[in-house]
Amino acid sequence: MNINPMQIMLNKMINSPQVKNNALAQNVVQMLEKGDTQGLKTMAENVCRTKGTTPKQVGDDIIRRLF
Amino acid sequence: MITNPYMTNPYQQQFFPNYNIPSYGMAYQQQKAAEQQPMFQQSVNMPQQQVPQGLNGRVVANVDSIGANDVPMDGTVAIFPLSDMSQIIVKTWQADGNIHTTRYKPILDDVNTQANTLSNNAEKLKIGLSEDVRTALDTIENKLDSLIASTSKTAGKRITVPKRESDCE
Numbered sequence: 001m002n003i004n005p006m007q008i009m010l011n012k013m014i015n016s017p018q019v020k021n022n023a024l025a026q027n028v029v030q031m032l033e034k035g036d037t038q039g040l041k042t043m044a045e046n047v048c049r050t051k052g053t054t055p056k057q058v059g060d061d062i063i064r065r066l067f
Numbered sequence: 068m069i070t071n072p073y074m075t076n077p078y079q080q081q082f083f084p085n086y087n088i089p090s091y092g093m094a095y096q097q098q099k100a101a102e103q104q105p106m107f108q109q110s111v112n113m114p115q116q117q118v119p120q121g122l123n124g125r126v127v128a129n130v131d132s133i134g135a136n137d138v139p140m141d142g143t144v145a146i147f148p149l150s151d152m153s154q155i156i157v158k159t160w161q162a163d164g165n166i167h168t169t170r171y172k173p174i175l176d177d178v179n180t181q182a183n184t185l186s187n188n189a190e191k192l193k194i195g196l197s198e199d200v201r202t203a204l205d206t207i208e209n210k211l212d213s214l215i216a217s218t219s220k221t222a223g224k225r226i227t228v229p230k231r232e233s234d235c236e
Contacts, residue, residue, distance in 0.1 A: 022142030027162035046164030051135040 126150055133158065138166055 010033055019025040024043075031039045048055050123139050124146035133156065138145045144159040155171040 018141065022140075023162040024140060024142065024160045024164065043164040050164065050166050 122146055124148075127156075130156060135166060 010029060013019050013025075013029050019029060027043065028040065030036075031043070044055055048058060123143055125137070126149075127133055127147045128150050130149075133147050137147070138158045138160060140160055142160070144157050147156040147158065148154075149156070152173070157169045157171065158166050161167045
């Protein structure tokens with residue numbers, strides 16, 4: 001039996017009540033399933049713009065926190 | 068020599084007390100289990116206790132003071148009443164990563180106020196209509212006069228304009 005860990009994670013996320021009640025998270029999971037990287041990028045850009053930042057700033061912030 | 072199985076070795080007891088006295092071990096385990104049981108039950112019962120979920124949001128002075136971080140990303144809406152209660156603004160995250168805003172404005176319950184407002188609006192509408200009609204009539208009349216004048220000049224003869232009924236009376 002071939003088990004795909006990614007699929008297991010996705011199924012867990014889809015069935016999670018936190019995702020079921022969240023349109024944003026549902027869209028993310030659906031795009032992950034489809035492999036829609038362009039859609040994910042557009043959504044990330046939208047979220048960053050709404051929050052008044054850029055994807056590059058967010059990436060730099062994450063790297064700064066890790067190291 | 069026959070060895071008594073219940074006889075204990077003091078050295079062994081010194082180094083491995085729990086292994087040599089099974090009753091002590093059992094009592095300890097039972098005590099430990101009794102201590103752990105209420106904690107376990109409490110942790111199991113925790114999700115069953117439904118904590119009342121409050122509303123997200125706050126009272127704001129104006130719309131511009133609402134930031135994106137004020138809107139939760141867990142799928143719930145955030146409610147922002149204006150301090151003068153002239154509007155209630157509801158914000159939520161959309162699936163595309165933008166924030167959707169809905170404004171709710173109050174409806175006054177006072178019947179007299181509504182009736183006065185309606186009658187005033189009707190009068191304003193009536194006056195506005197009559198003024199508009201009058202202006203349009205004047206424009207048409209002027210255009211007609213100029214047209215007649217130009218036609219009479221080109222034709223070289225005078226055209227008699229029939230009088231309107233309002234003029235006759």
